[in-house]
Amino acid sequence: MDGQSILDTVMTLFLLLIFAYISQEFQIWKMVNEIEVYLTMYKTARDRAVAVTTNTFKKLLPKSNSSKRIELEKIRNIEERIRELVDFTVIDPVDLDPYGIVRKIKHIIRVTERTVENEIKSLLPSVSRNEIKNLIDLVDATRVLNFIYKFLDHNYRIARKFKSLWLLMQIYALLPFVTQEVRALENAIEAFNKGLPVGDSIGPLVASKLIMKYDGLKNMDVPVEDTIVTRVTIEGREVYIVKAQGPGGTTGRLDDAIEWLFENIGKKFSMIITVDAASKFEGEKSGTIIQGFGVAIGGVGVERFNIEEIASRYNVPLYAILIKMSEIEALSILTKELYESADKAVSVIERVIKERSNANDKIILIGVGNTIGVAP
Amino acid sequence: MSIDERILEIKKKWIPVYFILLMALIVLVLHFILMAYFTKKQDYVNFALITLAAAGYIGYNLSKFLNTTISTYTIVKLVRCTNCNYSYEDTNVQKEDYILKEVGECPKCKGKTLIAGIYRIEKKSKPSLLELFGLKKKTNK
Numbered sequence: 001m002d003g004q005s006i007l008d009t010v011m012t013l014f015l016l017l018i019f020a021y022i023s024q025e026f027q028i029w030k031m032v033n034e035i036e037v038y039l040t041m042y043k044t045a046r047d048r049a050v051a052v053t054t055n056t057f058k059k060l061l062p063k064s065n066s067s068k069r070i071e072l073e074k075i076r077n078i079e080e081r082i083r084e085l086v087d088f089t090v091i092d093p094v095d096l097d098p099y100g101i102v103r104k105i106k107h108i109i110r111v112t113e114r115t116v117e118n119e120i121k122s123l124l125p126s127v128s129r130n131e132i133k134n135l136i137d138l139v140d141a142t143r144v145l146n147f148i149y150k151f152l153d154h155n156y157r158i159a160r161k162f163k164s165l166w167l168l169m170q171i172y173a174l175l176p177f178v179t180q181e182v183r184a185l186e187n188a189i190e191a192f193n194k195g196l197p198v199g200d201s202i203g204p205l206v207a208s209k210l211i212m213k214y215d216g217l218k219n220m221d222v223p224v225e226d227t228i229v230t231r232v233t234i235e236g237r238e239v240y241i242v243k244a245q246g247p248g249g250t251t252g253r254l255d256d257a258i259e260w261l262f263e264n265i266g267k268k269f270s271m272i273i274t275v276d277a278a279s280k281f282e283g284e285k286s287g288t289i290i291q292g293f294g295v296a297i298g299g300v301g302v303e304r305f306n307i308e309e310i311a312s313r314y315n316v317p318l319y320a321i322l323i324k325m326s327e328i329e330a331l332s333i334l335t336k337e338l339y340e341s342a343d344k345a346v347s348v349i350e351r352v353i354k355e356r357s358n359a360n361d362k363i364i365l366i367g368v369g370n371t372i373g374v375a376p
Numbered sequence: 377m378s379i380d381e382r383i384l385e386i387k388k389k390w391i392p393v394y395f396i397l398l399m400a401l402i403v404l405v406l407h408f409i410l411m412a413y414f415t416k417k418q419d420y421v422n423f424a425l426i427t428l429a430a431a432g433y434i435g436y437n438l439s440k441f442l443n444t445t446i447s448t449y450t451i452v453k454l455v456r457c458t459n460c461n462y463s464y465e466d467t468n469v470q471k472e473d474y475i476l477k478e479v480g481e482c483p484k485c486k487g488k489t490l491i492a493g494i495y496r497i498e499k500k501s502k503p504s505l506l507e508l509f510g511l512k513k514k515t516n517k
Contacts, residue, residue: 041382183379194471196451196494208475247474332496333451339495373494375476 028165031172035156038175042149045182049142049189054082056138056193062126081123085116085139086146106302130195133226133248134372137192141331145185148178180327187332192249197373199330199338202323203276204374206345207243207367210234211376213346216241220376223260227252228376234350236359240265242366249372254297255306261364262310270361271317272307273352275345276368280324287341288324289348296320297368307366316364319352321345380446384503387441394438401431446503449496455479459487469494 057078064071090112093104113136120135121127127135152171159167191198197205211217214232221229228245231238240261244252258272276296280286295311295318297304311318323341349365357363405427412420453473456463462484473479477491 037386041379044382045379179379186379194469195474196469197475205475212476247477333449334493334495336452336495336497339454339493373474375474 024165028168031168032160035168035171035175038179039153039156042152042182045186046145046149049145050082050086052189052193053138053142054079056135057082057123060124060127060131078123081119085119086143102302102305105300109300109302130248133250134192134195137249137370137372138189141185141188141192145182148182152178184328184331187328191333192372195247195249195373197334198332198370199325199334200277200369201334201372201374202338202342203367203369204243204246204371205342206275206349207241207365208374208376209342209346210349210365211241217376224253224256226250227254227257229257229261235354237353237357237361237363239353239363239365242364244371246371246374246376249370251370254366254368255303258307258310258364262314266362267314268362269316269364270357271319272311272364272366273319273321273349274366274368275321275349277325277330278322280326284324286325286329286335287337289341289345290322290324292320292322294318294320296322319356321348384444384446387444391438391441394434394441398431398434398438401427401434405431444503445500447498448501449498451494451496453491454493455489456492457482457485457487457489460485463492
């Protein structure tokens with residue numbers, strides 16, 4: 001091998017290395033650019049949500065004859081309190097010893113709910129309970145948008161600081177999913193602001209349709225906070241319908257209501273049916289109804305755990321009716337397609353009751369979800 | 377402005393760049409074809425093919441930009457009479473409206489009417505070429 005060919009080989013290897021380096025740098029540059037664009041969009045979405053929330057609060061401020069200075073002071077106070085509400089965090093209980101953790105989570109959730117409600121009530125004392133519930137949902141959606149932006153921004157800054165290609169790639173890979181969530185929350189802001197039913201309200205909507213169809217309004221009771229229980233007769237069976245109390249935006253306290261039913265009505269229920277919205281796969285059609293076994297309740301899992309606990313204690317079969325929709329649809333104003341699927345769900349429930357129980361049986365039906373815009 | 381509209385805004389900025397690039401590449405392809413025809417050199421055919429592939433790629437991306445659709449929707453309430461079941465859709469949805477709210481009398485039988493449903497009807501719209509090139513502002517119908 002002569003000197004010239006060695007030099008050629010070295011040069012080729014050097015050029016290859018240069019190209020590999022440039023290619024990686026180009027890839028980083030492209031990813032950084034795209035992540036920055038998306039981060040800007042998430043920030044805009046967050047800022048817009050904060051602005052909508054603040055404006056809604058300002059509009060609901062009681063009119064007074066006080067001076068302009070005091071009015072401005074009040075508005076500043078509102079802005080500051082909303083910033084605090086949007087920034088607050090919930091600390092999960094320690095799970096080193098998981099025994100009794102569900103009780104602890106429930107306690108923390110209840111304290112959070114009560115505190116936020118009281119905070120909003122103290123800011124807007126003259127506003128109705130339903131509107132307070134909608135405002136809580138609005139603040140919640142804004143908080144999630146704020147968290148998403150802050151979390152991604154933090155990770156992006158760390159990745160840039162340490163020039164970590166792998167961290168950037170992870171953020172980049174997450175962008176489609178995060179964008180879907182931000183889209184859903186943006187739509188939720190509009191729905192919560194106007195107090196209109198969202199996709200997730202389909203469970204309470206089905207329950208409401210059954211209550212109206214079988215004239216259940218006259219037997220309605222509110223045994224636990226934010227939750228109604230009513231008795232109707234379907235195909236000769238005694239059906240207890242449980243749902244969050246609308247039309248304010250709340251998911252109710254369904255597990256407490258079920259406990260109340262077992263304590264006050266009796267232990268002999270032939271089945272518990274839950275109706276809820278479920279995430280669809282990309283290829284699936286929105287509004288498709290599927291049946292399942294178990295308790296169809298999303299969220300942290302406290303209510304699901306408690307209902308499963310009661311059902312297994314008294315050996316009650318658990319059936320679920322699920323209405324498929326995308327994450328965006330679940331948080332956006334209800335679509336016509338989904339609204340029409342509620343009627344289909346009602347007939348599926350009637351069939352399930354007829355086929356899986358006998359006359360004079362007692363049945364519990366739970367309409368799961370946020371009951372915003374859906375009475376009773 | 378929703379996130380979809382913001383994505384469209386960002387995409388819109390690139391449309392003129394892609395369009396100019398596509399035109400330049402087409403001119404270049406024609407030039408190489410003519411050169412190959414008159415000089416009978418194989419090199420020009422190769423150049424023309426490579427440039428054509430690049431033009432195809434740019435054209436494909438441009439067509440994707442131009443086919444971007446934006447979803448718009450109308451919120452509707454379905455009002456139904458509890459007596460005669462007569463129902464109609466109303467686009468005048470108020471902030472205080474909710475399902476099962478009483479909304480007056482039935483125009484047919486004077487019975488009680490309730491809001492039986494509130495939902496949105498979606499419509500996919502494609503921005504016009506003028507809107508995409510930023511020559512005309514979007515009109516809210």
